[in-house]
Structures are given as C-alpha cells and as structure tokens.
Amino acid sequence: MQDVYVVGAAQSDFGAFPEESYRSLFATALEHALDSVDGQLDRTDIDEAFLGTLGVGGRQLGLSAPSVTEYAGLDGTSATHIENACAAGGSALRQAVQSIRAGMADVALAGGVEIMTDMSGDRTRYWLGVSGETEWERMAGTTFAGVYAQMADAHMGEYGTTREQLSTVAVKNHRNGAKNPHAHLRFECSLEDAVNGTVVADPLNLYDCCPTSDGAGAAILASREVAKELTDDPVRITGSGHASSRVGLFQRPSLTSIPASQGAAKEAYDDAGISAEDVDFAEVHDCFSIAELLAYEDLGFCAPGEAGTYIESGATEPDGERPVNLSGGLKSKGHPIGATGIGQAVEVFKQLRGEAGDRQADGLERGLTHNVGGSGGAVAVHVYEGGWA
C-alpha cells in the first residue's frame, strides 16, 4: 500500500460572493492549491479527481464534478462527485486517499464546493433540510438547529453543561477566525454577546450556529514517490477513518454522542497507530457550538460529559494543550457544505508547514480533521503528520 502525502492545499475565500459561480470558486481554490506545491506540478498530472458537494447548493445538479473540473482545465481527467451532506469534503478526501493507497493514482485531487447564498429564502428553506431524517424528524418541526438543540438539551440535562460553556466555543472560534483572511465572519464576540444572542432553537441562539457560505477547497494528494520529487516539507496522511450511523437522532442509542464520530476516530487512530492523546491539534465540525463539545468527547480528547469543563480550562485555545479550530472553524470561517471538509485539511496542511500566518500555533507535529454529515449520519476523520514515513 502506498503512503499518501498532501503536496498542496488551498481554499477560496469563504463568504457570500454573488459575482462568483461554483465553477469559478473551485477554479480559484485549485489555482491556489497548485501554487502551494513546492515543486513543479501541472494540473495535467492529476490522475483522478473527487469532488465533495451536497448538490451545488439547492440545484441538485448531475455531473457536478466534471462541470467544475472542465472549467478548471482538467478536461478528460476522471472526475466523480461524492455526496455525504456536510461530510462530502471529508468523504472525497477519503476516496482520494484510497485511490493513491490502492496504486490506481499517483496524484489525486480532493475538492469541495458549495454555493449557498444566492437563492431566495423560500428555496433555501426547502433544500437546507434535505440532509436530515426528512420523513419524521423534519415533519416534527426540526431543521438542523433543532436537532442539535435537542442534543444540547440532553447534554446539559445529563452532564450539567452550561450556557456559558456552549458560548465559549463561539468566543474562541471567532477570535481564531478573525485572524484568518479567508474566513466568512471575521469579527470577535464577547461571552456576553454570545450568551445573549437571538434564540434560534432553544437552547441554541444565533451565536451557537455557523453561517451558510459560498466557497471551495482543493487538496492535492500524491504517492511518496511523486511527493519526494515535489517537496522537502511533506505532510503525510497517516490515518483515515470513516463511519456511518442512523440519520435520525431518535433512532440512535445516545443523544449526547455521535456514534459515527467515535467509529471514524477509532479507525483513523488504529490506521495511524496512535491514540487520542497523541493528537496535537484538530479542526472539528462545529456547525453548532454543542457539536464542538460532542467532538471533544467522541474523539477522546476528554471523557464523556466533560467537554464543558475541558473548553473552560483553555485546553483548546491556541496556546492550550490541544488547539481546536485554529482556522475559526465552521463558526467563523464559514460552512460551504461540500468545501468544509477540504477547508479543514487546508488548515492542518498550513499549520504543519508553519504557513498559517497570524494564527500559527507552536510545536504542532500531528493534526486531525473531523467532518460530520447531517447530525451524524456520516463522519470522516483524518490524521496528518509532518515529515517522511
């Protein structure tokens, strides 16, 4: 089995861009990703492309992968769309890893794109709910904010997690994202702001929710042989994990954890030959504040029920024992569904190479990305290390 290296990775700005299309955003991300490769790599060297997108916003387009790759100069290259709701990007990355490990490709592209801000409110309300359990959960009146609110309610009730602990996620991630030039919401917020936000789905308020964004990401993966020719500063993907679970929360055994996160983490840790304590930093799927707290527990960063006190201790701040969401996370950087999982890989790539600018953290050797689809129907976890195998 071939070792897999990330030789280039970049994202477009995340935000609201009425002047851009899903194709132009992807082309921008790919250009920047090619530019980020240390050596000379031509786009025609890409053997295989996987594109994560829910369906290009609410358009539900067929052939979305070749539509963007042809625009970006990859006409003729194998291109396949991967759909796993908000985990589409992480799932595309998984496919790219597998294609190189299997020896089918020497260079593979994992991309992601979404356009979410250009539709009327009426149409947006219809398509945003497509990734949940649509027949029962949705018909009980919940969209994603409601389902995560129920998880927050259960976590607060079972473990005593507090309003302030939830809001600390927003305060931390906005502080980090304010330093990220590609972030959608580049403002800081106080704990008081975050506690007193307008209620969306009680107990979650506006500050507990990530925005919907336009954006794209691209990660270029290569075999060891190719990577050796391209860089002296390699980032290796040492672990890949992927799991699924019941799409509807009401059918799962626990309301306070995401089984697919636990399953994907275990596979990724086993694959990398590490355990949770070996992870120096992580980009986790904080679509809602409670989701970041659940991730701490499901990934094994702290014990079940202790995520509130864990974040309160400062452990996941940039100068803490295990920084989480140095990019600003979904909360501040933004959440263009299919691009999110690739955006996470971009941040880990930059941090491990010391290229994260004002938000660079010190002493990082091993990073993790955690990308959740829906409220936990599918999860992708990857582990990255600097240096050659």
Place this chain on the structure above:
Amino acid sequence: MGAYLSVPAWWRNLDGRYRLVVGECQECGGYTFPAEGACVECNAIDALTPTEPEGTGTVVAQTIIESGAPPEFTTLLDAEGAIGVVLVELDEGVRVPGMLTDCDPHDIGRGDRVTAVVRRIYEQEGITRYGTKFRPD
C-alpha cells in the same frame, strides 16, 4: 425542491403517523420506529412485527423553535411564535420525535410525561395531513 414529502410517501406510513405503530423485533425483542427497515437494536432484517404502543411516554430532549422552522411549518410558527419539538421515549422503550401541543412549550422539559394525540400537522397541495403530536399529562 428539496425535502418535499410526496402524498404517497405520507400515505404509506399512516399507521405510524396516526397511531405511532412501532416494529417489535422477533430476533432481539427491541422496538424500532417507524416499523420498517433493519432493527435499530440488532440490525436484523425482515424481523419487525407491527405493534401499537400505548402512546404514553417521557420527554428525553426538547427544543423550542423560534426561527428557521421547515417551510411546511412557517405559517404555524408565525401564528404561535414558537414551536416545541421533543423526543419522547415511549413506555415501550422506543424514541419518537414530535411536536408539543395544547401547552406553552416553555413549561415542558426533560422528564415530563406526555401522551400522543392526533392533530393536523400541515397542509400541502390542498391536502391536510394529520399525524401525532404530544400533549403534556
């Protein structure tokens, strides 16, 4: 169009909509709602026997939707100002999602007892769709 639920898709599950019919697994004895697909407890296939529960249970998680309800419920949210949505663990030991009714949702929380009642859920394409909501005991 997004998460549109067609009339046949609603109609084929009327036992679950009106009476919360659950599936009792002939392999492990666990319950699955709705009564179709693999058993949520043991993944057994073709093992669910439809069973009608009492319709009584306990709230295990709650939210109060104040904005961003699914579009089918926009009119209801405008009229009510807030919609209480709960997960109820029925006394048979299976969880179902549903809306609260006949109460101020702010008065209801985890641990409260509720009973299933048939109510109008929403109207689409001129057809009123009925289903189950939960009323506090």
